Amino acid sequence: MRTAIFGLVLGIALLQQQAALWDLTYYLICLAVLVSVSALLFFRRLRFFTQVPAIWSLAWSIGLHFILAASIGFCWAGIFAHQHLRHQLPAGWEGRDIDVIGVIDSLPGQSERGLQFNFQVEKYLLSDVKTDAFPRRLALAWYEEADKTSKPPALKPGQRWQLKVRLKRPHGNANPYGFDYEVWLLEQGLRATGTVRSKQNDDLSENQKLDDFVLSMNNVIERTRHILHQRIFQALPDAHYAGVLSALVVGDQRDIAPADWTVFNRTGIGHLISISGLHITMIAGLFAGLLHFLWRHSFFTSAQLPLLIPAQKVAVLAGVIAAVIYVALAGFGVPAQRTLWMLVVLAMALWTNRASDSLQVLSLALAVVVLIDPWAVLWPGFWLSFAAVALLLYVSVGRGVLAQDEEMQTGFFQRLRLQLYLAAQTQYAITIGLVPLTLLLFAQISLISPLANAIAIPLISFIVTPLALIGSVLPLELAAPCLRIAHACVSYLAQFLEWLSHSSFAVWQAPLPSWWMFVLAILGVAMLLAPRGIPLRYLGALCCLPIFVQPIQAPEQHQMQVTVFDIGQGAAVLIETARHKMLYDTGPGFSRDVNSGTRILLPYFQARGIVHLDQLMISHSDNDHSGGALSLLKNLKIDQLSSSLPATHPIVRAASKSQRCEAGQRWEWDGVQFEILHPVPVIYTSDKWKTNALSCTLKISTKTHSLLLAGDIEAIQEDELVNSIPDKLAANVLLAPHHGSGTSSTMPFLLAVKPELALFQVGYLNRYHHPKAEVMQRYLGIGIKPLRTDTSGAITLQFGSAINVEEYRRQHARYWYP
Numbered sequence: 001m002r003t004a005i006f007g008l009v010l011g012i013a014l015l016q017q018q019a020a021l022w023d024l025t026y027y028l029i030c031l032a033v034l035v036s037v038s039a040l041l042f043f044r045r046l047r048f049f050t051q052v053p054a055i056w057s058l059a060w061s062i063g064l065h066f067i068l069a070a071s072i073g074f075c076w077a078g079i080f081a082h083q084h085l086r087h088q089l090p091a092g093w094e095g096r097d098i099d100v101i102g103v104i105d106s107l108p109g110q111s112e113r114g115l116q117f118n119f120q121v122e123k124y125l126l127s128d129v130k131t132d133a134f135p136r137r138l139a140l141a142w143y144e145e146a147d148k149t150s151k152p153p154a155l156k157p158g159q160r161w162q163l164k165v166r167l168k169r170p171h172g173n174a175n176p177y178g179f180d181y182e183v184w185l186l187e188q189g190l191r192a193t194g195t196v197r198s199k200q201n202d203d204l205s206e207n208q209k210l211d212d213f214v215l216s217m218n219n220v221i222e223r224t225r226h227i228l229h230q231r232i233f234q235a236l237p238d239a240h241y242a243g244v245l246s247a248l249v250v251g252d253q254r255d256i257a258p259a260d261w262t263v264f265n266r267t268g269i270g271h272l273i274s275i276s277g278l279h280i281t282m283i284a285g286l287f288a289g290l291l292h293f294l295w296r297h298s299f300f301t302s303a304q305l306p307l308l309i310p311a312q313k314v315a316v317l318a319g320v321i322a323a324v325i326y327v328a329l330a331g332f333g334v335p336a337q338r339t340l341w342m343l344v345v346l347a348m349a350l351w352t353n354r355a356s357d358s359l360q361v362l363s364l365a366l367a368v369v370v371l372i373d374p375w376a377v378l379w380p381g382f383w384l385s386f387a388a389v390a391l392l393l394y395v396s397v398g399r400g401v402l403a404q405d406e407e408m409q410t411g412f413f414q415r416l417r418l419q420l421y422l423a424a425q426t427q428y429a430i431t432i433g434l435v436p437l438t439l440l441l442f443a444q445i446s447l448i449s450p451l452a453n454a455i456a457i458p459l460i461s462f463i464v465t466p467l468a469l470i471g472s473v474l475p476l477e478l479a480a481p482c483l484r485i486a487h488a489c490v491s492y493l494a495q496f497l498e499w500l501s502h503s504s505f506a507v508w509q510a511p512l513p514s515w516w517m518f519v520l521a522i523l524g525v526a527m528l529l530a531p532r533g534i535p536l537r538y539l540g541a542l543c544c545l546p547i548f549v550q551p552i553q554a555p556e557q558h559q560m561q562v563t564v565f566d567i568g569q570g571a572a573v574l575i576e577t578a579r580h581k582m583l584y585d586t587g588p589g590f591s592r593d594v595n596s597g598t599r600i601l602l603p604y605f606q607a608r609g610i611v612h613l614d615q616l617m618i619s620h621s622d623n624d625h626s627g628g629a630l631s632l633l634k635n636l637k638i639d640q641l642s643s644s645l646p647a648t649h650p651i652v653r654a655a656s657k658s659q660r661c662e663a664g665q666r667w668e669w670d671g672v673q674f675e676i677l678h679p680v681p682v683i684y685t686s687d688k689w690k691t692n693a694l695s696c697t698l699k700i701s702t703k704t705h706s707l708l709l710a711g712d713i714e715a716i717q718e719d720e721l722v723n724s725i726p727d728k729l730a731a732n733v734l735l736a737p738h739h740g741s742g743t744s745s746t747m748p749f750l751l752a753v754k755p756e757l758a759l760f761q762v763g764y765l766n767r768y769h770h771p772k773a774e775v776m777q778r779y780l781g782i783g784i785k786p787l788r789t790d791t792s793g794a795i796t797l798q799f800g801s802a803i804n805v806e807e808y809r810r811q812h813a814r815y816w817y818p
Helices: 002-015 024-042 058-085 181-187 217-235 242-250 258-266 277-296 311-329 334-351 358-372 374-378 380-396 401-408 412-433 435-442 449-473 476-501 515-528 537-549 596-608 629-635 650-654 681-685 715-724 747-753 773-781
Strands: 097-104 114-124 137-143 160-168 192-196 208-211 444-446 507-509 560-564 573-576 581-584 615-618 641-643 658-660 666-669 672-678 697-701 706-709 733-735 757-760 785-788 795-799 803-807
Touching: 002 058, 002 358, 002 374, 024 058, 058 181, 058 374, 114 160, 137 160, 181 374, 217 242, 217 311, 217 449, 217 476, 242 449, 242 476, 258 476, 277 311, 277 334, 277 449, 311 334, 334 358, 334 380, 358 374, 358 380, 374 380, 380 412, 380 435, 412 435, 412 449, 412 515, 435 444, 435 515, 435 537, 444 449, 449 476, 515 537, 596 629, 615 629, 629 650, 641 650, 672 715, 715 747, 747 773, 773 785
Parallel strands: 137 192, 581 615, 615 641, 641 658, 706 733, 733 757, 757 785
Antiparallel strands: 097 114, 097 160, 114 137, 160 192, 160 208, 444 507, 560 573, 560 795, 573 581, 666 672, 672 697, 697 706, 795 803
């Protein structure tokens, strides 16, 4: 059975790598045939089959079961995908105002600009339009007015509203090593995103609440989560770590500051700041122990309850019920599901008087999770959760008998010492065993996580979480002291963790390993953690060596690689030569803590093992070009900042070394020439120019090809360049000035540059309508091939003897991409 379950997971994972789906009918027919064949094999002991299987070898039989299960998983995931994709917003309705009636079916999240929530549509108020295929569940944002005159109302889960919304199809930034927002929306059943439209004139109907609560199981759960969330923040107004307590009680992590997440992740305790398997097991154990005690004593009556049902069965049932309630509050995350299904399998084994094998229990839980949620295999939490439990089984099953015998024969202090030794051994196994997987998923490991977890696990699990749970349900007068104590514990822990995280040795970063390095490291870890009797097991360390010493990939001498990131409406371009790296612009900033630097650029650099930039060039001060700069300056070593920013700008003040970009500056890296063409020095002496006019314009040339990065220069600056240095403008690739706005890309400028390829960094359905239709036609009219990041995703160009272009959405095609 375990072989079949592993095949099932592999088949489901394989389906998630497909660029396109088969027709639904094919999946249904294949699944029916495969299930029928599997059923026949299951009943092969019937007389008709007793003669045939006799000639099968064990390996062939196992292989057949694996292949059948993998095929079933592939078809099952395909059917799931079709079911979720069947509702789609027609392209013609994107960007149009639509009146809808529905129910708020999630816990609303607060941001600096407004609220985000999920909306279950009951009815589209569209006359003479069939809406059967329209999305039934939406991800909406309700922002406050730009003039601050109107704020969104206080929304609660379960409320029915009539709203006017403007929708668009699911779309996210598509970059190597980045978060795939589109598949996350698909997994959640959210088939469109949009904003709530406020009443601007008589043509827009009023948004109005129709009912305060619509009864359903989901709405009851979400309203309960909302009440508990509100109680925590009422008891702890303005408390910095109230969001951590909320995450531990209701699983909502949105109120935790990004800076705090950085500390938690660097110290390796991020798994504790949520409703994790450890917390669920603890709560289930507490309720099971309490009911076991009460049942054994028949609730201190003469009922003789253990004679009716054994206390062990009642206890495990109570534990499962408590776990179900707690997991429901958590929003059914993957780690929580894994623990819940393991507890359910254990309870079923106990109630049916069957022996339960640990690995079999884990395998059954694995099967349940992927059958319920086939997209779970795409998330790091899924692999880390099951890998951690499997690792604990590997280092403990069959090795604990001697320890138990020793424990029974020693005194209290000896037993305590033995327990501490076993705890340290377990932490050692987890730390060492998860290194290959952690590097594969995150390209870094926390070297201080053993120390941080040794303190954080007992504090969070046995003090903070119980106090937070108790405080969230008690009357407010009694809840406040419990929550204050829990908050104080988190605060002191956070101070200690922040001190740890500032250590230079806190985190080890390395490029993502290749598949053979990962497999070799897994074998090495298995040898290192093998029983002591295994000879030469420490040679496993040599198998792990390649993942730590692999070099960062770089172009050859006289060549360069250029990565044009998909960062929405903005600009960010990475230029790499053989031994140098430069970033041109950093994309937009969305709020005080969220920007393209933290969301897109740093994860990419981390996955590549890039911790140092030779130069950061900020073309000008507009937010869509400079929004991520401060985050990069804080998290990367950057030798020099070059920009058109004033000396008093926060970005300039944060840089260790900076200079103004001026026409005529030139340098060479590894046989590649760099030259700034604009702005001329005199432009800095005048205050009549907009920031766009100051854009640093950079030309980069190899021996055979060149690239021109024009920032947001407009027609006047283009005309000046054409008239002053027309011979320097020619380039094979052009980053379109000002994202293809109507004020740039003049015909004389394009004729002077004569590019073969033009790159447009634009946001999907951006409000500026960049690139303008007339501008795009201008490029096409003179034979320039355009590529857009909103349709291509990140664009990577290899400048060698020829220019090789890779579009991320094409190279990494998935069936959920448009």
